[in-house]
Amino acid sequence: DVKVTQSSRYLVKRTGEKVFLECVQDMDHENMFWYRQDPGLGLRLIYFSYDVKMKEKGDIPEGYSVSREKKERFSLILESASTNQTSMYLCASSPSGTPQETQYFGPGTRLLVL
Amino acid sequence: GNSVTQMEGPVTLSEEAFLTINCTYTATGYPSLFWYVQYPGEGLQLLLKATKADDKGSNKGFEATYRKETTSFHLEKGSVQVSDSAVYFCALSLRYSGGSNYKLTFGKGTLLTVNP
Numbered sequence: 001d002v003k004v005t006q007s008s009r010y011l012v013k014r015t016g017e018k019v020f021l022e023c024v025q026d027m028d029h030e031n032m033f034w035y036r037q038d039p040g041l042g043l044r045l046i047y048f049s050y051d052v053k054m055k056e057k058g059d060i061p062e063g064y065s066v067s068r069e070k071k072e073r074f075s076l077i078l079e080s081a082s083t084n085q086t087s088m089y090l091c092a093s094s095p096s097g098t099p100q101e102t103q104y105f106g107p108g109t110r111l112l113v114l
Numbered sequence: 115g116n117s118v119t120q121m122e123g124p125v126t127l128s129e130e131a132f133l134t135i136n137c138t139y140t141a142t143g144y145p146s147l148f149w150y151v152q153y154p155g156e157g158l159q160l161l162l163k164a165t166k167a168d169d170k171g172s173n174k175g176f177e178a179t180y181r182k183e184t185t186s187f188h189l190e191k192g193s194v195q196v197s198d199s200a201v202y203f204c205a206l207s208l209r210y211s212g213g214s215n216y217k218l219t220f221g222k223g224t225l226l227t228v229n230p
Contacts, residue, residue, distance in 0.1 A: 004157070033217075042203065042222035043158075058217070090157055099146045099207040099216040100165045105157035 003027070004106035006091055012112045019078040021109050023091030030096035032074035033103065034058075034066065037088040049074055050096060081113045116141045120204045120221035127194055127228050135189040135224050137178075137204035145206035147171075147180055147187040148218070152201040161189075161202070194228045201225050 007022035025032065033048040035058075045058030047066040055066050063085060067075045074093075078085055088110050092103040121136040139145065146165045150158040162171030167182035176191045187204060204221040 040222060043220040045217060048217060092158075099209060100163070101207075101216075102148075102160045102163070103158075103218060105159065107155075107157045
């Protein structure tokens with residue numbers, strides 16, 4: 001079974017703090033994704049990566065950056081956390097290639113910024 | 115741009131009732147279509163998918179048929195159970211900006227609650 005793990009289930013941070021969310025997958029997938037999930041808005045893509053050290057902006061990249069130094073690990077960074085970044089963050093991975101591929105999701109990190 | 119519109123919830127049903135969650139899409143191209151499910155406290159997992167017109171995806175008693183002429187992918191189940199209570203997301207997948215990879219575009223999700 002594919003396993004995608006996220007470093008924390010719940011996180012509380014203060015405004016202005018630098019926040020790191022870590023995601024690890026164990027299936028040698030090329031693609032990794034970060035989404036945020038908000039009530040009434042569904043899932044929105046923040047960033048994705050299709051190879052080590054490669055990254056692409058998604059639909060809402062402002063206020064975020066990412067890092068992918070190793071194939072299995074994809075980090076989301078909030079350079080200076082703000083209250084409007086309070087959300088559920090979901091990481092996903094998938095094999096490369098075709099649009100038919102399934103994405104496999106981690107359990108999510110619920111972030112509260114005070 | 116690409117978008118997915120799905121039936122707004124919440125939907126509340128009694129056990130053994132028939133379920134339909136409507137999903138329509140707009141896409142520049144020929145997408146693959148998915149239903150993902152999110153059980154309480156968990157991440158999303160694939161429920162079913164279809165990759166070409168008239169394909170029917172099915173899993174755990176759920177079905178959806180890819181209808182190109184109506185740009186729809188409605189989710190149905192003949193008899194729901196309490197354990198089906200979850201949030202259901204419709205999604206489409208297309209190649210991204212002409213490159214070699216792709217991304218998912220999700221609907222806003224529909225919360226289903228099934229009562230005993």
